[in-house]
Amino acid sequence: MTTITEASTSKFVRIQEGDLDLQLHYNDVGQGAETVVMLHGSGPGASGWANFNRNIEPFVNAGYRVILMDCPGWSKSDPIVNTGSRSDLNARALKGLLDAIGLDKVHIVGNSMGAHSTVAFALANPARVGKLILMGGGTGGPSQFVPMPTEGIKLIGALYRDPTIENLKRMMNVFVYDTSHLTDELFQARLDNMLARRDHLENFVKSSTANPKQFPDLGHRLGEISAQTLVIWGRDDRFVPMDVGLRLIWGIPNAQLHVFNQCGHWAQWEHADTFNRLVLDFLTH
């Protein structure tokens, strides 16, 4: 069996979606009849590969084609300053990507910002979604219990403004429940990703200054989503609080919620084996 690597699955595509005209980077892995798109979160240095490296192979081995889209303004995709809804921007980018590579209908796993963007995509393109998996996100808007912005989101902001290893460690230590799994190698890889694209970091700060509400509250539209939806959360999420997940299952008619104990904002990584089994079972039945 050939080893799956970032380099061997790396692809670029030019998309034109209305006034959105840019080059996107994505990874295309496996050859299944059904496709799972994975959308990463908004932290500095995030990418599809960085967010989902513990999930790609199990999905491919289960027979799925996996597409990891790097959102505009992240990783090897083109830079952008975004002053409107970033959820809508990413949804338009995903539509452009799917059109360009000829995919009609996909399942989507969205992490945090990726989950906000998944909901925006499903609302705009209901016929093109199979099942949805929303993790640590799905809509912006307030928590009923936790002051916002949360401590995690404040640390992301600090890291974007001042991308040092110290600020990265401060953020990552709040990111996960069990920090003993955060290795120097992981910190270094993430720091390298961040510093490779200072233009992305600067653009994120410009975007958030121009429009602090990059992820609007889509709560009032959740009832329009008919797709079967699995919402996954970490009980100890200090970035996007768990009660946002309760709002999602209140709003989306065909939604169920799984909460991981001892889990922060990265369920797909912190509880990878259970996460993979749970999602693959949900996709199959």
Ligand SMILES: O=C(O)/C=C/C(=O)/C=C/C=C(\O)C(=O)O
């Ligand atoms: O502000 C929000 O609602 C969303 C925040 C995020 O998307 C944070 C995600 C962070 C990561 O997943 C990462 O890998 O940095």
